[in-house]
Amino acid sequence: MYDYSKLTIIIPTLNEAKNIKILIGKLLQMYKGVHIIVADDGSKDATKAEALSFSGANDVFFLDRSKEKVHGLTASVLDAVEMVKTRDVIVMDADLQHPPEKVAKLAEALESCNLAIGVRQEVKDWGIYRKIVSKSVSTFCNTVFAIRGKKTSSDIMSGFFAIKSDLFKSIISKHKDSYIGTGYKVLLETLKFINSNEKVVEVPYTGFHERVYGKSKAGAKQLKDIIRATLR
Ligand SMILES: Nc1nc2c(ncn2[C@@H]2O[C@H](COP(=O)(O)OP(=O)(O)OP(=O)(O)O)[C@@H](O)[C@H]2O)c(=O)[nH]1
Ligand SMILES: [Mg+2]
Numbered sequence: 001m002y003d004y005s006k007l008t009i010i011i012p013t014l015n016e017a018k019n020i021k022i023l024i025g026k027l028l029q030m031y032k033g034v035h036i037i038v039a040d041d042g043s044k045d046a047t048k049a050e051a052l053s054f055s056g057a058n059d060v061f062f063l064d065r066s067k068e069k070v071h072g073l074t075a076s077v078l079d080a081v082e083m084v085k086t087r088d089v090i091v092m093d094a095d096l097q098h099p100p101e102k103v104a105k106l107a108e109a110l111e112s113c114n115l116a117i118g119v120r121q122e123v124k125d126w127g128i129y130r131k132i133v134s135k136s137v138s139t140f141c142n143t144v145f146a147i148r149g150k151k152t153s154s155d156i157m158s159g160f161f162a163i164k165s166d167l168f169k170s171i172i173s174k175h176k177d178s179y180i181g182t183g184y185k186v187l188l189e190t191l192k193f194i195n196s197n198e199k200v201v202e203v204p205y206t207g208f209h210e211r212v213y214g215k216s217k218a219g220a221k222q223l224k225d226i227i228r229a230t231l232r
Helices: 017-030 047-052 073-083 100-109 128-147 165-178 186-191 220-231
Strands: 007-013 035-040 060-064 088-091 115-120 161-164 200-205
Touching: 007 017, 007 073, 017 035, 017 047, 017 100, 035 047, 035 073, 047 060, 060 073, 073 165, 073 186, 088 100, 088 165, 100 115, 100 161, 100 200, 128 220, 161 165, 165 186, 186 220
Parallel strands: 007 035, 007 088, 035 060, 115 200
Antiparallel strands: 088 161, 115 161
C-alpha cells in the first residue's frame, strides 16, 4: 500500500474558489496523510479562504504569490517544488479536469520510476478546432524533442504528472532560468532535462472534460509560449 505521507500534491490556482473547495475535500478524504500546496497567483475570488479553511489539522499550505514579479502556472509550480519536503510530488490543475481518483495510480507508479505522466485518452467536450490545434502542437513538440534526442510523451502537454522531488529539485536548481515562468507547460519544459534513458511510466485516464466552474486561462499567448519552450 502506498503511504500518502510521502506525497505532496501541488495545485496551481488562479480564481478557482469553487473548484478548489471540491478538489481539496476529495483529496483529503481519499488520501490520508497527503500534503497539499496551493500555489496561488493572487486570486481575486475566495480561493485563499477556501484553501485556508482546510489548514489547521490538515497539511494544506497556501503559497501566496500575489506579490511576486512573475506570475504564471510554471513559476508557481517551480516555487512550490522548492518547499516540498516529501519524496514524491504530483502536479495537478485545480479545475477538476484531472480526476482525483487517478492520483493513486500516478503516486504508485513512483515506486518503480522517477516520472509518471497522466495521459488523456479522449477529450469529449473539445471542439474540432481545439482538437486539431492540440494534436498539431503536440506532434510538433514531440518531433522536435525526438530529433534532439529528448524524451517524448503520448501527452506532452499534460499538466497532470508525478515526479520524485529530488529529481525535480535538481532540474530546477540547474535550469530554473530556462523555464518560461509565465507559461503553462511545466511538464513539457521539464522533459527537456530528463535523461533519454530514464524510465517514464504513462498512466492513461479518461474523463477529461471542459471545466464546470471558473474560466479557462488558455489562449494564443500560451500557444506561443509552448513553441518557444520547445525550440529553446
Ligand atoms: N498559479 C497560477 N495558476 C494558474 C494561472 N493561470 C491558470 N492557473 C491554474 O492552472 C490550472 C490550469 O489552468 P486552465 O485555465 O485550466 O488551463 P487549461 O487547463 O490549459 O485550459 P482548459 O482546458 O481550457 O481548462 C488551473 O488550476 C488554473 O487555476 C496563473 O497565472 N498562476
Ligand atoms: Mg483546465
